[in-house]
Each structure stands twice: as C-alpha cells, then as structure tokens.
Amino acid sequence: MKKLLTLETWAGLRYPDHTPSIRVLRAWVKAGKIQPQPIRHGKYYRVREDAKFYDPYEGISE
Template sequence: MAKLLNLQEWAEETYSKPPSLSTLRRWARQGRIYPAPELHGKEYKVQPDATYVDPSKKNLRPKPKHLKLPTGGTLLERLTHGEKASSLRR
C-alpha cells in the first residue's frame, strides 16, 4: 500500500501553485478528490495518485471508443426483422 499524504503534501505534488488548506478541506468534504481522503484524527490523508474531480462534469468515466453490439443484434433490430418468439429468452 502506498504511503498516505496529508492534503498540503498532496497539493504541493499535484499543483504548481497549491490551493489553500481551507479549500483542500472543503474539496475533501464535498467529495471532489478521488479516491476520497480519509480523516485520521483532525487531518485528512490522501493517496498520492488521487485527482481532483470537477463536479460540473456529469460523466466522469471515459467512454469506450467502440461499443460492441449483442451478437443477435439489438432488440429493435430483432423486432424489426421478425425474429420468431420461440427463439427469444423468456
């Protein structure tokens, strides 16, 4: 397991001009740092590879470039092309 850093140490490694400690604590409380910092006594500890998550962005995960369709086609294709009801799962 990696050594946990406090918020100021993490900010110094992550940013060229780190935010203030009060801003970092607010980000931790609001869940803007992923993975979430852990509160150890009065101090937040965070993993070194943690990142800031922008809350205004709804979809945080990258989308796959190519989406694989089911081998039998989509439901709409099966209904449109008249697949028999007996071959469908119940």
Template sequence: MAKLLTLLQWADAHYETPPSLRTLQRWTREGRIYPAPELHGREYKVQHDAVYVDPSKKNLKPKPKHVKLPSKGTLLERLKHGEQASPLRR
C-alpha cells in the same frame, strides 16, 4: 499499501500554486477528490495518485474507444426476431 500524504503534501505534488488548506478540506467534504481522503485524527490523509474531480463535468467515466457488438446481434435484436437461445453446455 502506499504511503498516505496530507492534503498539503498532495497539493504541493499536483499543483504549481497549491490551494489553501481550507479549500482542500472543502473539496474533501464535497467529494471532489477521488479516491476520497481519510480522516486520521484531525487531518485528512490522501493517496498519492488521487485526482481532483470537476463537479461540473456530467460524465465522469472515461468513454470506451471501441465497443464491439455481439456477432449474433444484441439481446433485444434476437428477442425481436425470435431467434432461439443457444443450448447450455454441461
């Protein structure tokens, strides 16, 4: 398991001018840091590779570069055209 950092250590590593501790704690409570920091005693600990997630961005998942459709068409297309399902292999 990787070492956990305090919020201030994490901010120093990721920002040229890090936000204040209160701002970092607010971001933690609002779920803006992913993966979420853990509360250890009185301070939050966060993984080194954690990132700030902008809540104004609606689609947070990365889009796939290329989606390959099935060679025989999608399930909906096969159902529309009444194609038989392939037999089960046993």
C-alpha cells in the same frame, strides 16, 4: 498499498506553482472532489498519493 500523504503535501505535488490553501482543500474533501476520498486521521486528512481532483460537473481534471 498506496502511500498516504497529508492534504498539504498532496496538493504541493499536484499543484506546485499555485498550491490551494488548506481551507480550499478541506472544501474539496467535503464536496467529494478528491477521489479516492481522503481519510481523516485525528485532525488531519490523509490522501492517497495517486488521488485526483474530480469535479462531478466536468469529469476528472487531471
């Protein structure tokens, strides 16, 4: 099983130079742009460490 990270930690690893804000990350989750889909644990989202940003109009970006 893959390790689960918080959205902020995942974003910091994926985008070290310019990490998106938590507001943007939550919008990505709601729009289904992070695959596999993050899971809500209490008030925090957990995302698999191997998750990728996905824009349905452009395909996988990473």
